[in-house]
Amino acid sequence: MNISILGTGIVAQVFAKALLAKGHQVQLGTRDAKASLARTEKGMSGETLSSFLQANPLVKLGSFQESAAFGEIIVNATNGAGSIAALELAQEKNLNDKILIDIANPLDFSKGMPPTLFIVNDNSLGEEIQKRFPKLKVVKTLNTMSCEVMVDPARVRGDHTAFVSGNDASAKAQVTNYLVIWFGWKPTNIIDVGNISTARGTEQLLPLWIRLFGAFQHANFNFHIAK
Amino acid sequence: MNISILGTGIVAQVFAKALLAKGHQVQLGTRDAKASLARTEKGMSGETLSSFLQANPLVKLGSFQESAAFGEIIVNATNGAGSIAALELAQEKNLNDKILIDIANPLDFSKGMPPTLFIVNDNSLGEEIQKRFPKLKVVKTLNTMSCEVMVDPARVRGDHTAFVSGNDASAKAQVTNYLVIWFGWKPTNIIDVGNISTARGTEQLLPLWIRLFGAFQHANFNFHIAK
Numbered sequence: 282m283n284i285s286i287l288g289t290g291i292v293a294q295v296f297a298k299a300l301l302a303k304g305h306q307v308q309l310g311t312r313d314a315k316a317s318l319a320r321t322e323k324g325m326s327g328e329t330l331s332s333f334l335q336a337n338p339l340v341k342l343g344s345f346q347e348s349a350a351f352g353e354i355i356v357n358a359t360n361g362a363g364s365i366a367a368l369e370l371a372q373e374k375n376l377n378d379k380i381l382i383d384i385a386n387p388l389d390f391s392k393g394m395p396p397t398l399f400i401v402n403d404n405s406l407g408e409e410i411q412k413r414f415p416k417l418k419v420v421k422t423l424n425t426m427s428c429e430v431m432v433d434p435a436r437v438r439g440d441h442t443a444f445v446s447g448n449d450a451s452a453k454a455q456v457t458n459y460l461v462i463w464f465g466w467k468p469t470n471i472i473d474v475g476n477i478s479t480a481r482g483t484e485q486l487l488p489l490w491i492r493l494f495g496a497f498q499h500a501n502f503n504f505h506i507a508k
Numbered sequence: 509m510n511i512s513i514l515g516t517g518i519v520a521q522v523f524a525k526a527l528l529a530k531g532h533q534v535q536l537g538t539r540d541a542k543a544s545l546a547r548t549e550k551g552m553s554g555e556t557l558s559s560f561l562q563a564n565p566l567v568k569l570g571s572f573q574e575s576a577a578f579g580e581i582i583v584n585a586t587n588g589a590g591s592i593a594a595l596e597l598a599q600e601k602n603l604n605d606k607i608l609i610d611i612a613n614p615l616d617f618s619k620g621m622p623p624t625l626f627i628v629n630d631n632s633l634g635e636e637i638q639k640r641f642p643k644l645k646v647v648k649t650l651n652t653m654s655c656e657v658m659v660d661p662a663r664v665r666g667d668h669t670a671f672v673s674g675n676d677a678s679a680k681a682q683v684t685n686y687l688v689i690w691f692g693w694k695p696t697n698i699i700d701v702g703n704i705s706t707a708r709g710t711e712q713l714l715p716l717w718i719r720l721f722g723a724f725q726h727a728n729f730n731f732h733i734a735k
Binding site: 392397398401402403437438439440441444472473474475479481482483485486488489490491492493495496497501502503504505506507508 | 619628630664666667699701708709712713715719720723731733
């Protein structure tokens with residue numbers, strides 16, 4: 282399957298490697314591929330984008346619109362502050378009525394640590410994306426855990442939860458299925474919370490996630506809904 | 509132990525019964541005891557305050573200040589919108605440097621369902637209470653689940669989490685101990701998230717809790733941190 286991953290940071294890289302390992306074709310999307318490749322500062326993954334691509338030569342890199350045109354399905358792994366701009370650069374004709382797996386969060390680092398949310402309470406990033414691109418089938422999921430846990434739930438002991446929010450029931454069912462076959466999520470650990478407005482609920486888990494990360498000093502944990 | 513419970517709603521009633529069953533003396537606090545007793549509409553508990561008190565004659569009722577003066581420890585079970593006003597009526601001389609177990613949430617029902625939060629993101633109700641009453645040892649906990657689960661964690665299968673936030677380490681340790689001996693919480697399921705500003709994290713779980721309650725149609729569930 283051809284999969285577009287918008288973004289080139291650690292989340293995009295971890296996703297790309299996991300999808301490649303499952304035999305998919307992956308193209309990362311960025312604003313300016315040349316500029317991204319020229320960057321010499323190492324990201325949170327500990328390497329530059331160019332060293333990542335050298336180590337993973339099957340991962341393609343293109344502009345946002347090239348990546349979006351390439352993908353049968355699109356993953357939003359940009360940072361939340363840049364998500365709408367990235368999707369606008371991807372262009373509606375390339376997004377069309379595809380499924381967008383939105384794993385981004387509206388984190389605002391501008392006021393120091395820990396970050397706050399720049400959309401919160403009576404709105405969410407998931408909803409903003411859906412409003413701006415009404416044809417796109419936005420499915421918000423996996424945004425409540427570290428990227429390593431997203432693609433390898435076995436890193437966390439016992440049962441833990443992936444939440445799914447979106448307006449299109451069949452898109453949600455398809456994404457749920459992808460979580461199972463791509464990453465080994467247990468179907469009983471995937472909860473359909475409701476329409477895209479329920480992304481308000483999952484995006485607001487981030488403030489606690491960040492504080493727990495601070496308390497634990499590692500990211501191998503996740504929320505679980507016990508019942 | 510003499511315990512003050514500020515509030516007379518279902519949360520206060522459930523807490524009062526659970527503490528009585530453990531042999532404690534409990535006094536509910538309200539703005540106007542006569543007016544509260546005269547109310548004929550049934551609350552979420554399915555009964556009026558006066559029928560609750562008839563059925564549980566050991567539960568005392570008093571003004572906010574009487575209840576606060578009575579309690580060696582105080583539980584804030586008012587609705588969040590009324591918490592600061594209730595504590596002001598309780599008066600600082602009665603609150604003093606006691607422990608306040610703050611189980612309230614800043615839910616705003618004025619814009620319809622599901623509620624939003626009237627303090628959120630860069631502040632929390634727990635912090636506002638602590639700022640207004642600097643001597644009080646505010647420990648935010650149990651606000652992330654139904655009141656029945658607060659006092660009877662066995663209603664939810666498997667491990668699940670009670671978060672604790674507060675500035676005073678010994679007050680947090682004491683409250684953690686109360687959760688264990690009063691309600692049977694497993695010590696390993698109680699997480700100290702940090703100072704009172706971490707209440708931002710736990711109060712922001714409510715938007716998801718409310719949506720899950722809608723999806724499940726019951727409240728016998730809770731967040732758990734798997735790791």
